[in-house]
Amino acid sequence: MALQSIRARGAFSSSRVAPQPLRAARAVRAVRVVASAAAVTAPSLPYRVGHGFDLHRLAEGYKLIIGGIDIPHTKGCEAHSDGDVLLHTVTDAILGALSLPDIGQLFPDTDPKWKGARSDIFLKEAVRLMGDKGYVLGNLDCTIIAQKPKLSPHKENIRSNLSAILNADPSVVNIKAKTHEKVDSIGEERSIACHAVVMLIRKDLA
Ligand SMILES: [Zn+2]
Incomplete structure (x- = not known):
């Protein structure tokens, strides 16, 4: 794989790591998914x-x-x-x-x-x-x-x-x-x- 594309991938993945407060909020949401189905937001497909x-x-x-x-x-x-x-x-x-x-x-x-x-x-x-x-x-x-x-x-x-x-x-x-x-x-x-x-x-x- 070309170095350029490895760098590009690294930049992409690091940019996808959310800040800790956001990650915590996501974890809480994930627990609520199991506890309460109403917490899930389904994409609005037709x-x-x-x-x-x-x-x-x-x-x-x-x-x-x-x-x-x-x-x-x-x-x-x-x-x-x-x-x-x-x-x-x-x-x-x-x-x-x-x-x-x-x-x-x-x-x-x-x-x-x-x-x-x-x-x-x-x-x-x-x-x-x-x-x-x-x-x-x-x-x-x-x-x-x-x-x-x-x-x-x-x-x-x-x-x-x-x-x-x-x-x-x-x-x-x-x-x-x-x-x-x-x-x-x-x-x-x-x-x-x-x-x-x-x-x-x-x-x-x-
Ligand atoms: Zn049954």
């Missing part, structure tokens, strides 16, 4: 895309709740909260789109406050943060993966309830359901999983 994924073990003795709807089944999701795999996934997709900490950081399962909690609390908080950051829901596409029970009879109910929690028109909320071809833990009915992709639109463009 559109933001987020992905969410969640998986729960299925076990007897638990209710199966998907999208806030009780689904009759012999097993339910093992979880600290109500184990709603869809609402957890959508919460993480929205938080991800906003570059905020994930659901596990905002609502740690070590906190007794969230034991048995209804998962719409988590999603409503994500929706509140979305509004705070100046975005509205563009559209949401979800895929629930379960070998059993058959979810197609419940899809419309799930979509309607999820749309209400999101305060969104059902036409921008899509729910797909598929099996796992009887392979791996999902296919062997030992777990259930969900993926979601969300697009947020800056309010002034919606």
